[in-house]
Amino acid sequence: MAEAILTAKDLVKHYPIKGGVLRRTVGHVKAVDGVSFELLKGETLGIVGESGCGKSTLGRLLMRLEEPTSGSVVFDGVDMYAQRGRAMRKLRRDIQIVFQDPYTSLNPRKTVGDIVGEPFDIHPDVVPRKGRRKAVQDLLDLVGLNPEHINRYPHQFSGGQRQRIGIARGIALNPKVLICDEPVSALDVSVQAQVVNLMEKLQDELGLSYVFIAHDLSVVRHISDRVGVMYLGKMAELGEEDDIYGRPTHPYTQALLSAVPVPDPTLRDKREQIVLKGDVPSPANPPSGCRFHTRCFKAQEKCSVEIPLLEIRPDGAGGHLSACHFAAPREIIETVDLTDTPQATTFDSGLRDDSSLEPVGDGTQDS
Amino acid sequence: MTEATIVVGAETTAPPGAGPEGARSLASDAWRSLKKNPIFWVSTALIVLFVLMAIWPSLFTNVDPNAAVLKEARARPSSSAWFGRDIQGYDIYSRTIYGARASILVGVFTSVATVIIGGVMGVLAGYYGGWIDSLVSRVTDIFFAIPLLLGGILFMATFPNDVNSPYLLVVGKVVLVLAIFGWPSLARLMRSSVLQVKPNDYVQAARALGASPWRIIRAHVLPNAVAPMIVVATINLGVFIAVEATLSFLGIGLTPPAVSWGVAISDAIVALRTTPHILLFPSLFLSLTVLAFIMLGDAVRDAFDPKSR
Numbered sequence: 001m002a003e004a005i006l007t008a009k010d011l012v013k014h015y016p017i018k019g020g021v022l023r024r025t026v027g028h029v030k031a032v033d034g035v036s037f038e039l040l041k042g043e044t045l046g047i048v049g050e051s052g053c054g055k056s057t058l059g060r061l062l063m064r065l066e067e068p069t070s071g072s073v074v075f076d077g078v079d080m081y082a083q084r085g086r087a088m089r090k091l092r093r094d095i096q097i098v099f100q101d102p103y104t105s106l107n108p109r110k111t112v113g114d115i116v117g118e119p120f121d122i123h124p125d126v127v128p129r130k131g132r133r134k135a136v137q138d139l140l141d142l143v144g145l146n147p148e149h150i151n152r153y154p155h156q157f158s159g160g161q162r163q164r165i166g167i168a169r170g171i172a173l174n175p176k177v178l179i180c181d182e183p184v185s186a187l188d189v190s191v192q193a194q195v196v197n198l199m200e201k202l203q204d205e206l207g208l209s210y211v212f213i214a215h216d217l218s219v220v221r222h223i224s225d226r227v228g229v230m231y232l233g234k235m236a237e238l239g240e241e242d243d244i245y246g247r248p249t250h251p252y253t254q255a256l257l258s259a260v261p262v263p264d265p266t267l268r269d270k271r272e273q274i275v276l277k278g279d280v281p282s283p284a285n286p287p288s289g290c291r292f293h294t295r296c297f298k299a300q301e302k303c304s305v306e307i308p309l310l311e312i313r314p315d316g317a318g319g320h321l322s323a324c325h326f327a328a329p330r331e332i333i334e335t336v337d338l339t340d341t342p343q344a345t346t347f348d349s350g351l352r353d354d355s356s357l358e359p360v361g362d363g364t365q366d367s
Numbered sequence: 368m369t370e371a372t373i374v375v376g377a378e379t380t381a382p383p384g385a386g387p388e389g390a391r392s393l394a395s396d397a398w399r400s401l402k403k404n405p406i407f408w409v410s411t412a413l414i415v416l417f418v419l420m421a422i423w424p425s426l427f428t429n430v431d432p433n434a435a436v437l438k439e440a441r442a443r444p445s446s447s448a449w450f451g452r453d454i455q456g457y458d459i460y461s462r463t464i465y466g467a468r469a470s471i472l473v474g475v476f477t478s479v480a481t482v483i484i485g486g487v488m489g490v491l492a493g494y495y496g497g498w499i500d501s502l503v504s505r506v507t508d509i510f511f512a513i514p515l516l517l518g519g520i521l522f523m524a525t526f527p528n529d530v531n532s533p534y535l536l537v538v539g540k541v542v543l544v545l546a547i548f549g550w551p552s553l554a555r556l557m558r559s560s561v562l563q564v565k566p567n568d569y570v571q572a573a574r575a576l577g578a579s580p581w582r583i584i585r586a587h588v589l590p591n592a593v594a595p596m597i598v599v600a601t602i603n604l605g606v607f608i609a610v611e612a613t614l615s616f617l618g619i620g621l622t623p624p625a626v627s628w629g630v631a632i633s634d635a636i637v638a639l640r641t642t643p644h645i646l647l648f649p650s651l652f653l654s655l656t657v658l659a660f661i662m663l664g665d666a667v668r669d670a671f672d673p674k675s676r
Contacts, residue, residue, distance in 0.1 A: 063575050065571055065574060065575060088577070089577035092575065092576060092577035093577070096575060096576070097571075097572065097575050099568040099571070099572065100568075101568060104567045104568045104569065105567075105568035105569055105571075105572055106569055107569040107586075107587050107590075107591070108591070109590045109591060110586075115569075118573065118576065118578075118586075119576050122573075122576050122577055122578050122582070123576075123577070166572075169572065169576075173576075
């Protein structure tokens with residue numbers, strides 16, 4: 001097993017809610033509430049979850065753009081939150097971020113050359129002053145932009161190109177870890193594919209490790225080696241990509257996956273979709289016990305009292321980390337992972353069972 | 368520092384590589400719409416004229432503004448004295464030309480002072496937040512409670528001018544009092560636009576890269592937050608000129624022997640019913656100056672506001 005480069009331990013971030021005339025703290029929004037995981041060298045860890053579950057806050061904590069309420073992040077053997085001043089600046093060279101919205105992540109008044117070259121201005125010892133223009137052009141080339149566009153302004157680029165500029169800025173200092181905070185959510189699907197492929201290419205060439213935060217299950221599946229599912233500030237399930245997508249044991253993950261559209265029309269009716277009741281509870285006042293018990297189809301007395309720990313639970317073929325008292329695999333119509341299959345076989349008829357097709361033209365039949 | 372200036376300069380002229388149909392920056396868009404706005408050109412022409420008057424009054428007249436011809440006091444406009452003569456027999460045309468200097472000096476100095484004080488305070492409050500923000504906000508609240516004119520009267524009455532006070536000291540006092548009461552509104556404005564710019568991802572990205580607060584403010588926050596303040600400062604320039612004239616009219620701003628429109632208006636009041644032209648000319652110039660600056664500010668604001676296009 002590869003060595004861990006980034007280790008988060010019991011990360012907690014509570015935002016105070018101020019109320020009344022005296023602005024006293026009347027409560028806390030528990031955005032991230034005890035999240036632990038390891039990121040291995042050269043791997044991609046996908047983090048999925050619905051809006052407001054704390055994914056982005058987690059990313060900002062890993063970047064130390066926010067100070068945590070408690071918990072620690074160890075990066076390459078160094079406790080990140082213990083660093084000050086110069087040491088912290090040095091550490092920032094090795095961990096960078098790519099933002100969600102390519103329209104607000106680039107300063108509209110700076111040229112692309114200034115934006116991508118800014119890391120070199122802040123850390124002047126990386127590239128000598130004379131070589132900077134060349135270095136910036138190399139970076140633009142690496143992310144698939146025309147190096148001659150170095151003097152253009154961000155508004156002269158499309159969304160996908162702007163995201164490439166953001167990625168170029170992120171990898172300028174040759175970091176070891178890149179936090180990707182929904183890097184493709186603001187792009188349309190064809191451009192998403194280009195950017196995701198670019199990120200995979202960069203990972204191969206530069207040996208990056210990614211924390212890939214997203215809410216798009218298929219994109220995460222495509223790029224990730226391991227996947228973590230978050231719900232209301234806690235990690236619900238964490239495991240290898242195949243474990244999570246093939247043998248999920250947490251009811252929340254099962255519900256999420258059952259909502260993924262099945263591309264095969266013949267299988268559509270055979271699938272049972274789990275429809276969750278109600279809304280996500282407020283993170284200011286999360287449910288007792290298991291966070292998910294208010295909406296869970298398996299919930300019992302125990303769930304509202306006892307907090308399930310994230311520990312290895314059997315999934316039918318081995319086991320992986322899951323935070324459910326009643327963790328068990330469930331029959332789902334598995335969507336086939338085509339990541340590693342060659343293009344030619346993708347549309348081969350062998351993947352579909354044609355005998356299950358009902359005869360066409362006979363009208364509806366009761367069976 | 369030079370880098371930032373070059374970038375801004377390059378953008379205001381023309382973004383390199385942008386075709387005529389290509390996307391344009393906000394500044395070049397604003398310049399395009401300004402070029403087509405007649406109000407902008409009228410106000411600019413007026414301002415250039417008044418600034419020339421302030422710098423080289425001798426370009427416009429060679430009559431000494433302090434040469435009193437008592438026997439021709441209250442003379443009506445004629446070929447020898449274009450705007451006539453006032454109660455003391457001074458040439459009104461000459462005094463109006465020379466009076467521009469006081470108004471422009473007060474307006475420009477006060478605007479610069481308020482931009483510096485208000486800008487720094489606003490950036491500190493908006494960027495750092497916390498107790499600095501609370502302190503600055505409460506202090507501006509206190510200043511807002513005192514009307515500009517009342518504060519001016521109190522201050523100038525407490526520190527009256529001597530007859531022998533040097534010209535710059537007299538002007539400086541007026542500038543000081545107007546700046547003291549004028550900066551809070553700009554600080555408020557700057558604070559709010561910094562608060563708008565700060566959460567943008569490009570500011571966060573700079574933090575993530577390890578940029579110092581000074582660098583973030585200089586390279587990212589200021590260039591994106593300064594436009595509203597420049598507009599309001601331009602409009603305020605006209606307002607300050609008007610307030611200076613008001614203080615001078617009340618006899619506590621600039622005082623004779625200083626030549627100023629406010630002083631001239633004040634002197635003309637006694638002869639209002641018999642010889643109104645004495646009042647007319649300095650008031651006309653004062654109104655035109657104030658109007659020009661306010662129109663310029665308005666035109667620039669409209670040009671920078673994408674919604675108004």
